[in-house]
Amino acid sequence: MIIADNETAVDLLYYEAIARTVVRLVCEKSDEPLSVGIHGDWGAGKSSVLMMVEDAFAADDRVLCVRFNGWLFQGFEDAKAVLIETIVDELRRKRPASAKVAEQAKKVLRRVDWMKLARKAGAYGITLATGIPHPETIKDLGTAARALIASGANDVTPENIAAIVEGSNEFLREVEEDSAPEQMHAFREEFAELLERAEIDRLVVLVDDLDRCLPETAIExxxxxxxxxxxPRAAFVIAADEGMIEYAVRQHFPDLPVATGPATYARNYLEKLIQVPFRLPSLGYAETRIYVILLLVLNECGEESKTFKKLAELAREVLRRPWKGPGLDRKAIETALGNVPTEVERSMELAGRIAPILADGARGNPRQIKRFINTMMLRLAIAEERGFRDELKMSVLAKIMLAERFAPELYDAMARGSANTGASEELAALEAVVAAGPTGMETKSADGKESAPSTEASLPDWPNLEWAKQWAAIDPPLAENDLRPYVFVTRDRRSVFGAVTSLGELDELVAKLQGSPLQVKQAAAEIARLQSLEAEQVFDALRAKVRDTEDLTQEPVGVKGLAEMARQHPFLQRPLLSFVQDLPVSKLGPWVVSGWASAFSEADVASDFATTLKGWADQDDNKPLKAAATAAMKLSSKRKRS
Structure with a gap:
């Protein structure tokens, strides 16, 4: 029913070509240090590429692959030490019977201990110089004190306390014995010797989820x-979003100039560390269509079915040169499978309809596409459990979900309009305009009489009207369907596409944006580094919170967060204005007239908000709102004159 959204060695996108290229590069440069970057947005498939690289080396006893997930070690005192210790532990597990390996591993780990001591020495040095306890010293001395007290009152003597202090002095002397350059040089020599004794021709460290880490952890x-x-012989394959790593560099080194020459310091830092970058491309229409077909067949038939295996093999051949030929077409499938099974037929039909918009709306992100398919299958399963699965057509549901995901104003209008009879007049008008073409044509009403031609002037003023027309052209038409069961089964849309429960690592940010104005302001930098897809998800979550508020006379929780999201990501200004305009005027409090100036910085959006403000000032259903809007317009007029 649901396709797991984890890294996988089942290659539906022909990323094996990238993985094989990385493997070949590592093997060709086997005696040289090497760093390779696998770059792409969250959900692009970077972790799957790492898994394929690891599988490619699995049978080679003289190659050690180590997986390191920086996100899992978030909060450790020293991420650098954790990474090195992880590598050494894997080497010892690779050669458990070798005394030479065990002995050399101890030497390397002593160098790691020195790094930890050197880090703490800085804290102790600050304490001794200023007399102000550093958090590190407070923590360590507190641990020592608790251990001493726990041993019994008789042990708490001036001599024992003096011993703790002397231990601190010894600690500082031990660190000062060797300089950092000497330690680093010795570490590299001893680690190279460890690889030699372990008879490892190539160490390959696969670093994942680095872009999810806090800046300090990522930099360490x-x-x-x-x-x-x-x-020598050490290779790192680093999966990370370049933009997130550059942000971490800027946060960690805030005093550096923004740029030097044609590139920023953050970009130069990244390029110095990563010698060979690979950028995972976004999926185009052809790849998206094939991916959707494979996901649907995988969902219905299972990974071990002959149908899926043969289809996946055929898809891999097509994806070698996706620009050539008809793609994954009926003739090729008949040749490979002997016929076109019913489940493949359905998948091809649906993929052909939704792939164009899904490819554009999801920006070619495999995770977002998989999430869409999983949501659709989950809803069909819920409908089956409720007993009305037979009333739903998968193609109709998929089309409605496209509007739900990428044009919420259109979906909301469709849901409201179909609440009583199951038919939406606005949707019928939209489909009539699209069917009529650019010249317009007469249509027949329900009683058979000729009606005036449908024109764009008869449509609602949706901010995404051009997208809506493209969507309406997709088969099947919806006006002839009872939309109520579809609206019912998609009414959980906020919990699927926007709610906090589905945002994973963005939960904390959503919580901040529902907090005080100060919390929202402090989150501005975190908002700014969101990718567009993530920004949309956070925006949808906050919008859902506000929409669910019953009392709109007071400012709902999350409004300040919505405004900040629009400030940092201007493409959200139009959806925010549409959402504000859609709020029920009779229930609004005076709060709604102010606080949007910097959020609506785009000239056309600001102009449309001014028109909305005038509408509030002219209406008589809500006197407090009328007074507030009138006052806001006068204040704005004075500012313009001054």
């Missing part, structure tokens, strides 16, 4: 990688 991990760039 990158610094550990830099330490290995002079160690």
């Amino acid at each position: 991990t990158l610094e550990a990688i830099r330490l290995f760039l002079f160690v």
Whole structure:
């Protein structure tokens, strides 16, 4: 029913070509230090590429592959030490019977201990110089004190306390014995010797989820990688979004100039560390269509079915040169499978209809496409459990979900209009305009009489009207369907596409944006580094919170967050204005007239908001709103004159 959204070695996108290229590069440069970057947005398939690289080396006993997920070690005191210790532990597990490996591993780990001591020494040095306890010293001395007290009152003596202080002095002396350059040079030599004793021809470290880490953790991990760039036979394959890593660099080194020459310092830092970058491309229409077909068949038939295996093999051949030929067409499928099974037939038909908009709306992101398919299958399963699955057509549901995901104003209008009879007049008008073409044509009403031609002037002023017309042209038409069961089964849309429960790592940000104005302001930098898809998800979550508020006389929780999202991501200004305009005028409090100036910075959006403000000032159903809007317009007029 649901396709797991985890990294997988089942290659539906022919990413194996990228993985094989990485493997070949690592093997060709086997005696040299190497760093390879696998770049792409969240959900692009970077983790799957790493898994394929690991599988390719699995049978080679003289190659050690180590998986390191920086996100899992978030919060550790020293990410650099954790990474090195992970590599050494894997080497010892690779050669458990070797005494030479165990002995050399101890030497390397002693160097790691020195790094930890050096880090703490800085904290102790600050304490000794200023007399102000550093958090590190408070933590360590507190641990020592608790252990001493726990041993019994008789042990708490001046001598024992003096011993703790002397231990701190010894700690500082031990760190000062060797300089950092000497330690780093010795570490590289001893680690190279460890690889030699372990009879490892190539160490391949696969670093994942680095772009999910806090800036400090990300930089510490990158610094550990830099330490290995002079160690022969060590290769790092780093999966990360370039933009997120550059943000981490800027946060960690805030005093650096923005740029030097044609590139920023953050970009130069990243390019210095990553010698060979691979960028995972977004899916185009052909790839999206094939991906949707494979997901649907996988969902229905299972990974081990002959139908899916043969279809996946055929898709891989097509994806070698997706620009050539008809793609995954009926003739090719008949040749490969002997016929076109019913489940493949349905999948091809549906994929052909929704792939164009899905490819554009999801921006070619495989995770977003998979999420769409999973949501659709889950809703059909719920309808089956409720007993009305036979009333739903998958193609109709998919089309409605496209509007739900990419044009919420259109979906809301369709849902409201079909509440009583199951038919939406606005939707019927939209489909009539599209069917009539550019010249318009007469249509017949329900009683058979000729009616005036449908024109665009008869349509609602949707901000995404051109998209809506493209969507309406997709088969099947919806006006002839009872939309109530579809609206019912998609009424959970906020919990699927926008609610906090579905946002995973963005939960914390959504919570901040529902907080005080100060919390929202402090989250501005975090908002700015969101990818467009993530920004849409957070925006949808906040909009759902506001929409569900019963009392609109007071400012709902999340409004300040919506405004900040639009400030940082201007493409959200139009959806925000549409949402504000859609709020029930009779229930609104005076709060709604102010606070949008910087949120609606785009000239056309600001002009449309001014028109909305005038409408509020002219209406008589809500006196407090009328007074507030009138006052806001006068204040704006004074500012313009001054």
